[in-house]
Amino acid sequence: MNESVKPIGGPEPSARGTADEDTMSLVAALKRQDAGAFESLVRGFSPKLLAVARRLTGNHEDAQDCVQEAFLAVHRKIDDFEERAALGTWLHRIVVNAAISKIRAGQRGAAESIEDLQPRYDRYGHTVGPSTITDLSADQLLERAETSRAVRKAIDGLPPTYRAIVLLRDIEGYDTREVAELLGLNPGAVKTRLHRARTALKTLLEPLFRRDGA
Amino acid sequence: MNKLHLKWFVWLLGDHEHAGALKCLMGALFLKYCPGHLTCRAFERFVLDYHEGKLSERQRSVFAFHMRICPRCRVHFESYVRAIELGQKLFARDDEALVPEDVPEELIKAILATRASP
Numbered sequence: 220m221n222e223s224v225k226p227i228g229g230p231e232p233s234a235r236g237t238a239d240e241d242t243m244s245l246v247a248a249l250k251r252q253d254a255g256a257f258e259s260l261v262r263g264f265s266p267k268l269l270a271v272a273r274r275l276t277g278n279h280e281d282a283q284d285c286v287q288e289a290f291l292a293v294h295r296k297i298d299d300f301e302e303r304a305a306l307g308t309w310l311h312r313i314v315v316n317a318a319i320s321k322i323r324a325g326q327r328g329a330a331e332s333i334e335d336l337q338p339r340y341d342r343y344g345h346t347v348g349p350s351t352i353t354d355l356s357a358d359q360l361l362e363r364a365e366t367s368r369a370v371r372k373a374i375d376g377l378p379p380t381y382r383a384i385v386l387l388r389d390i391e392g393y394d395t396r397e398v399a400e401l402l403g404l405n406p407g408a409v410k411t412r413l414h415r416a417r418t419a420l421k422t423l424l425e426p427l428f429r430r431d432g433a
Numbered sequence: 434m435n436k437l438h439l440k441w442f443v444w445l446l447g448d449h450e451h452a453g454a455l456k457c458l459m460g461a462l463f464l465k466y467c468p469g470h471l472t473c474r475a476f477e478r479f480v481l482d483y484h485e486g487k488l489s490e491r492q493r494s495v496f497a498f499h500m501r502i503c504p505r506c507r508v509h510f511e512s513y514v515r516a517i518e519l520g521q522k523l524f525a526r527d528d529e530a531l532v533p534e535d536v537p538e539e540l541i542k543a544i545l546a547t548r549a550s551p
Contacts (some may be wrong), residue, residue: 254548261544265536270528283540290544338477338509343453346473350504352511357518361526370519389517390524414481421509421516428512 242306249297261290264307268314274386275318277375281325285317315391319401322379333381336419351430366427373423381416388413443502471499476506480513 248256268289272282292313293300300309339347353360360366374382383402387393388409395413399406471479476499482488483496500507 254545257548258541258545261541262536265541265544267528269536269540274524283537286540287544287547291547294548338473340473341453344472344474345453346476346503346505346509348505349508349512352508352515357515357522360515360519361522366519367523370523374520385520389520410481417481417513417517420520421513424516424519425512427519428515 246297246300246306249293250300257290257294260293260306264310267307268310271311271391272314272318274390275315275383276321276325277382278321281318281321285314285321288317289313311391315387315393315401319383322383325379333378333415333419336422337415338418349425349429352428353430360427369424369427373420376423377416377419381412381419384409384412385416385420389417471495473499473503473506476500476503477509480510483510484514484517 245256245260249260265286268286269282272285273279276282276285289310293310300306341347374385377385380402384398387398387401388395393401395406395409398404398413399409402409404412476496479488479492479496483493488496500510
């Protein structure tokens with residue numbers, strides 16, 4: 220490994236943060252086609268990128284493909300990369316784009332309905348559903364092992380586009396306009412689908428919110 | 434409306450066998466005399482914007498008033514927020530727990546090999 224390049228122990232605190240000195244020197248070394256710098260980049264950023272890709276695709280093999288594609292893109296396009304930009308942000312976006320391509324390819328012909336999980340109303344037009352909720356906070360609920368399993372299962376069970384929208388908006392921190400661009404939808408459609416996806420998750424997770432914890 | 438009236442009013446719309454019919458009647462009266470009142474269906478359309486702080490002050494107060502008189506819509510909204518928080522906190526914990534060993538060495542080698550190939 221080239222001595223002039225500091226190995227990076229992991230991605231930037233936020234993968235969407237700004238460039239720091241270490242990252243800038245890493246980018247400079249990558250532009251010099253330094254093999255050690257490339258390995259340092261791969262080892263430093265892979266865990267975070269793999270996690271993002273796994274979340275979006277819901278599949279280990281596809282996630283690994285996405286990460287591989289992202290680093291290949293870095294290798295090919297590093298000369299176009301502006302050093303003042305955040306490397307983590309760039310990588311994150313490449314992985315998200317690759318994952319979305321996989322999602323789109325995989326959802327052809329798949330049903331997109333989550334109608335059964337939307338709010339229901341009685342004959343007077345009033346909401347049907349529980350009238351009490353547990354006092355436990357999200358952190359307290361997550362202390363139970365079954366909560367983590369239920370949340371993962373609920374998110375994985377959403378149709379691919381809905382899952383992608385929830386993950387991009389609520390977990391990866393993109394705004395509505397960015398999600399719309401990434402998915403090729405208009406912002407209104409993203410808002411509608413985000414709300415429907417969140418409502419579906421809420422319905423699926425409702426048993427966890429019962430006051431008796433049942 | 435004093436506190437006692439409000440208490441009775443909330444009870445009338447509460448969780449009992451005649452609540453549906455009473456709410457329907459009250460809803461009709463509200464729509465006639467308080468045009469700013471929301472129905473449960475209309476409430477649902479504002480959930481996302483309320484959660485994201487995108488409603489005007491007047492819209493927020495109408496939304497909040499509906500939650501006050503309709504326990505099921507209040508629980509619906511609180512569950513909606515709790516579901517979002519659970520996803521965010523769960524994945525934040527996952528990210529904190531990430532270690533380089535989570536990445537298979539074969540994947541690292543495959544990526545490095547891709548770069549090495551012409």
